[in-house]
Amino acid sequence: MQRLTQAPNIAIATVWADLLCEAGFQASVQRQHLGAAAGHLPPDQCLPEIWLTHDEHLASARALLDALRALPQRRWACVCGELVEGGFEQCWHCGAFMPRDD
Incomplete structure (x- = not known):
């Protein structure tokens, strides 16, 4: 498995993972409930993350996610x-x- 990116919140992480899955990438959201530990752990370690099942999909999935972030x-x-x-x-x-x- 390969970490693709962190998301600013669980809602966006879920949308990104769903769109990646629809495009044929096996993606999942990890650390979705770690926000409850904010204050006890460093904030940058409490954000939800998008992970890919297949490492070879990293470049293509990153390109798709970049395109999604750049919607006009x-x-x-x-x-x-x-x-x-x-x-x-x-x-x-x-x-x-x-x-x-x-």
Whole structure:
């Protein structure tokens, strides 16, 4: 097994591990409950970690995770008047897709 990265919290660690698994990498979250020991252990040792089962997947999984971290952040107004922020291309209010600048 090979440690891929630390995540800032358990929610993000779970999302990253799930996305890696969907892409065909066997990934798991470790240290997910160690946050309770914060204050007794160094903070950097209490963060959840993403581990890969197969060492040979490290470079490809790291590239995918880097791409996930670099998703473009947008701010756009939907036709329904909703202001949509973040990496979303679809309005959560009406379901319309972000207009394209073609």
